[in-house]
Amino acid sequence: MKKVLLLVLVLMTSLVQAQKPKVWIYSDMSDKSIPGKDHNTANDPDDISAMAGYLLLSNMFDTKGIVIASTHRSEHKTSGNQADWANIFFGEAYKKDVVNLNKNIGGFPESIEFVQSCIKETAERFNSEKSYKTLENYNTVQTLVDAVEKEDDIMNVLCWGSLTEPAILVNYCLANNRMDILNKIRFIAHWTNSSLHQGTVEQPWKVANCNEDRSACEYLKEKALNGFIKFYECGANGQHGIVSGSPKGQEYYNQFKTSNLGKIFAEGKFVFNSVDHSDAATYWVLLGNWGVSLMDITSNGTNFIEVEQQNEAKFKLYSKSIHDELLRRSKAASN
DSSP states (O other): OOHHHHHHHHHHHHHHHSSSSSEEEEOOOTTTTTSSSSBSSSOHHHHHHHHHHHTTTTTGEEEEEEOOOSSOOOOGGOOHHHHHHHHHHHHHHHHHHHHHHHHEEEEOOOOOEEETTTTTTTTTOOTTOOOOOOOOOTHHHHHHHHHHHOSSEEEEEOOOOOOHHHHHHHHHHHHOOOOHHHTTEEEHHHHSSOOSSSSSSSSSTOSSSTTTTHHHHHHHHHHHHSSSSSSEOOHHIIIIIIIIIIOOOHHHHHHHGGHHHHHHHHSSSSTTEEOGGGGGGGHHHHHSSOOOOGGGGBBBBBOHHHHHHHHHHHHHHHHHHHHHHHHHHHHHHOO
């Protein structure tokens, strides 16, 4: 009888794991003590808060890889290994919090690993005139290809900054007739297009993440429009929905600081009396029951102004609930 119950438990655990969305993250995040021109650091620290939020939610996902410092900042030519920084900065905080997270909520992986981007030191930008037939110089792109090959389910590639690596991946697959890989990938991007914020109706690409490497952005949008890939554009919904609609004031966010991950979330980028974790829109839409889901976004890379307005309003309505859920998890981590 005990053997039967154990077998049922194993099968149920496997089923739950299989149902979790498989996630790969590309982030331009880096140690914010590295000096630079973006909020006095090399890269906008909003990804730090977004990553802490993701880790508090990580029992909801099957995390396959997190690539950081995927950016074109010249400061990173000699800035040191950013994976080493992240595996200490986030890794040690997660290791301390995961015990109580599993005790009080459950389903969290024992550890989460970070790797440094292959373009971090070269600051290479995607060249649409080039054929990336080999990935010899792009180890983090090759690692994603290898991970997708092993999976039967869809890999959700969350894009929080530069699109150079995703564009190299798509170019490589098309050059080598690897539609089997592309058919198992969904790209979910934060703010690479907006007619409402930074960009205009005439020039929706004039936003930070698309200006960073416009060639990569336009390449992916064109491939999505022509049906080669699925590309979900969140627009500025994270910033002007989740963040703008969030609770305001130090008193609320100080409640997060009783846990290690909560403290990182609250202090990563605290501006205008709240936390900026706008890239988080990419994983909240993947969860699907927090105001906006992938069903509310087209898969062909387009982002019509009416759709962006609707999704922004939906996220604003759910923003308080989103933050309260993160706070609940932060308190569960500290216990």
